Amino acid sequence: MGATAPADRSIRFDHLLLLTTPSGLYEHALGTAPRVGNGMCVDDAARALVVLARTPAPTSAITATTTTYLRFLRGGQRAGGLMHNRRTADGVWTDEQSTGDHWGRALWAFGVAAHVGDPAVAADARRGATWAMAARSPYPRAMAYAALGAAEIHRLAPDDEASRRMLQDARAALPRPRPHASWPWPEPRLSYANAVLPEAMITVGAALGDDDLLGDGLGLLQWLIDEQTVDEHLSLVPAGGRAPGDARPGFDQQPVEATALAEAASTAFLVTGDDRWQAVVERCVAWFEGANDSHVPVRDAETGGGFDGLERDGVNQNQGAESTLAWLACLELAQAMPAAAR
Secondary structure, three states: OOOOOHHHOOOOOHHHHHOEEOOEEEOOEEOOEEOHHHOEEHHHHHHHHHHHHOOOOOOHHHHHHHHHHHHHHHHOEOHHHOEOOEEOOOOOEOOOOEOOHHHHHHHHHHHHHOOOOOHHHHHHHHHHHHHHOOOOOOOHHHHHHHHHHHHHHHHHOOOOHHHHHHHHHHHHHOOOOOOOOOOOOOOOOEOOOOOHHHHHHHHHHHHHOOHHHHHHHHHHHHHHHHHOEEOOEEOOOEOOOEOOOOOOOOOOEOHHHHHHHHHHHHHHHHHHOOOHHHHHHHHHHHHHHOOOOOOOOOEEOOOOEEOOOEEOOEEOOOOOHHHHHHHHHHHHHHHOOOHHHO
16 A cells, blocks of 8 residues: 555544543553553653644643643652653552653653643643653663753753753763764664664754764764665664664564654754755655555554554554554654645
8 A cells, every 4th residue: 555645644633532541541452442451651641741742733632631641640750750650540550660761751751741831731841850850760761761851941941950960961871873883873783762862862962062972863863764764665673673684674663663763853853954854754754654664554544543563464453552652743743844845
């Protein structure tokens, strides 16, 4: 099936709202039906808050749902900036508080939501960010997401010391590329949410005036895009990761990988103004629309749902929160681009 024409694109929240309750967002679905017993998580609530906080003209339902996701995230915060991730449908947090990736994603979401037009939401998001910035994580991706959130607060309040300290600590924590190696990626294999690492380098480099770090991020992002492009379409790293010499294409490709690339390319465009990054965002949207290794759509255009993985012979028919939010976020990023790029 060919890719859907850009003129047919519109952002639909039907499926996301189906997965949402007044207290949170179900993580998994069987087909389109929420898997209530699998519960909810901060990871997805953070992604959802980013998507809704970026909605340019939110309806009353979207505004109310934004508050739901923010309340869920704030409910997971604990002393010292630590956070729970997993919660049952009836409100019981089931994991140990920590600074895993969910903490970083929550801080990113707080930073984005601190810019919304609703003063109460913006103020509570700012409080959540300040609380989260009291902690640090030993995990590079968690610190990368945290840096994105800190940069949003720094942009809102340049004199904010907590956000500046977070940006400085993230700069020290981010792994550096190996520019003269045949495999410049700073890890032995590509794994998940890979593009957040160069995106954080670009973001921190721009915020702190570190041109070397900014250049490293832009170069590593371009390598990552080249590594995942075949015949002008994305051939994403599969769920099992990819190391040098692995057979391609790999399957169980995850929608979140396309959106991580789109997020990073959008950031690169905002920092540099270079039109080539606009084309990358468009390629990420096209992956969802069928310009991929299996030539099938990885989204439901009628409901806004996203399928849970691209397989050799089609898609995983389940439409969970992560995949749905990946599609919605990618489409939002594309529509935020200048009109000439679309």
